[in-house]
Amino acid sequence: MENHEVYDVTIIGGGPAGLFSAFYSGLREMKTKIIEYQPFLGGKVHVYPEKMIWDVGGLTPMPGAKLIEQMVAQGQTFQPDVVLNEKVTSIVRSEEDTHFILHTLSGEQHHSKTIILAVGGGILNPTKLDIEGAERFEVTNLHYTVKSIARFKDKTVLISGGGHSAVDWANELAPFAEKVYLTYRKDELKGHEADVTRLKANGVELLLSASIKTLVATEDHSAIGTVLLESNDSKEEFELTVDDVIISHGYDRDTELLKKSEIKIEMNEYQILGSSSSETSVPGIFAAGDILHHDGKLHLIAGAFQDAANAVNKAKQFIKPDAHGYGMVSSHNDLFKEKNREILKELYSN
Numbered sequence: 001m002e003n004h005e006v007y008d009v010t011i012i013g014g015g016p017a018g019l020f021s022a023f024y025s026g027l028r029e030m031k032t033k034i035i036e037y038q039p040f041l042g043g044k045v046h047v048y049p050e051k052m053i054w055d056v057g058g059l060t061p062m063p064g065a066k067l068i069e070q071m072v073a074q075g076q077t078f079q080p081d082v083v084l085n086e087k088v089t090s091i092v093r094s095e096e097d098t099h100f101i102l103h104t105l106s107g108e109q110h111h112s113k114t115i116i117l118a119v120g121g122g123i124l125n126p127t128k129l130d131i132e133g134a135e136r137f138e139v140t141n142l143h144y145t146v147k148s149i150a151r152f153k154d155k156t157v158l159i160s161g162g163g164h165s166a167v168d169w170a171n172e173l174a175p176f177a178e179k180v181y182l183t184y185r186k187d188e189l190k191g192h193e194a195d196v197t198r199l200k201a202n203g204v205e206l207l208l209s210a211s212i213k214t215l216v217a218t219e220d221h222s223a224i225g226t227v228l229l230e231s232n233d234s235k236e237e238f239e240l241t242v243d244d245v246i247i248s249h250g251y252d253r254d255t256e257l258l259k260k261s262e263i264k265i266e267m268n269e270y271q272i273l274g275s276s277s278s279e280t281s282v283p284g285i286f287a288a289g290d291i292l293h294h295d296g297k298l299h300l301i302a303g304a305f306q307d308a309a310n311a312v313n314k315a316k317q318f319i320k321p322d323a324h325g326y327g328m329v330s331s332h333n334d335l336f337k338e339k340n341r342e343i344l345k346e347l348y349s350n
């Protein structure tokens with residue numbers, strides 16, 4: 001029989017809620033593991049890495065990518081085990097009912113006394129361009145997100161999509177790019193009215209009622225050189241020579257875990273109906289971040305942090321009922337003594 005270590009806390013999801021849960025779980029001296037489907041930590045913030053974030057308490061504005069970097073560093077303070085590229089597919093109770101077992105897509109099992117569901121709105125994957133062979137250009141000039149505006153400086157860029165993100169990216173890139181084209185299959189864009197109006201002022205050329213038909217490779221086959229578009233009304237085809245193509249066709253959302261798990265957690269259509277201290281209807285399973293709903297819920301990264309600390313405190317008491325209801329503040333917490341010494345040494349050596 002396989003020997004599985006039983007963790008105190010297993011966090012499903014490595015976004016803001018999961019990362020702060022991992023930090024706080026370490027602060028409460030629990031053996032912690034994070035399981036994340038994507039090959040990276042950071043969650044939904046990867047959708048807007050270049051956007052400035054202003055509303056996280058105590059932090060001056062910083063781009064999403066920088067916030068991810070800081071959240072990941074903080075989440076790893078107490079060295080939780082991190083399992084990436086792994087989708088949790090179901091949660092069951094152990095035979096002796098002493099703990100939970102998480103099953104994953106790769107066939108692995110993870111054993112844990114408590115679980116924190118920090119799964120956001122589920123697994124998000126960008127809706128891919130439905131053209132055969134398109135994926136080979138993803139390593140060069142076919143993009144599903146804008147990681148840095150600088151990447152598109154002085155470039156001719158074609159953006160496909162009509163929603164808020166597509167319009168927003170077109171406006172953001174226009175002042176830096178050589179030329180921005182925005183194509184959408186319908187004859188009207190869905191983005192915010194003011195942003196749509198700004199497109200004109202920014203010199204974005206609209207190609208409405210048109211769709212991408214073919215991506216034609218450069219001579220060395222390494223990248224997209226030309227895009228063939230088709231007018232949806234007249235079926236006429238026309239070509240554009242481009243440096244980069246950005247696809248913004250929305251996201252596919254996978255919420256299989258909560259729908260299919262043997263253990264049933266009380267939910268509304270999309271969220272867990274929990275308490276304001278992050279408990280779910282199942283003892284031992286807690287929730288944090290966008291997946292959690294309660295009366296005082298704050299749907300911001302700041303709110304995810306509060307849920308996370310609450311979830312961890314409840315998990316601690318679930319394992320050890322006489323444990324304190326919350327952790328010691330960090331400023332006076334002995335756990336940080338050694339780390340503080342190192343930080344101070346570095347500060348004063350410069």
Ligand SMILES: Cc1cc2nc3c(=O)[nH]c(=O)nc-3n(C[C@H](O)[C@H](O)[C@H](O)COP(=O)(O)OP(=O)(O)OC[C@H]3O[C@@H](n4cnc5c(N)ncnc54)[C@H](O)[C@@H]3O)c2cc1C
Pocket residue numbers: 012013014015016017018035036037038042043044045047048052053054055056086087088089118119120121122123124257288289290291299300301302304
């Ligand atoms: C465009 C945009 C802009 C935003 N701007 C701001 C802003 O300026 N300020 C602000 O406070 N908030 C902002 N938000 C909201 C903020 O991003 C979310 O509130 C926050 O990311 C929620 O964190 P989370 O950890 O709950 O979920 P997520 O960030 O969604 O992370 C959940 C993680 O769980 C993983 N996961 C899900 N299911 C499984 C599974 N079965 N197995 C393994 N892993 C799984 C996912 O892959 C994902 O990485 C914005 C959101 C968007 C979309």
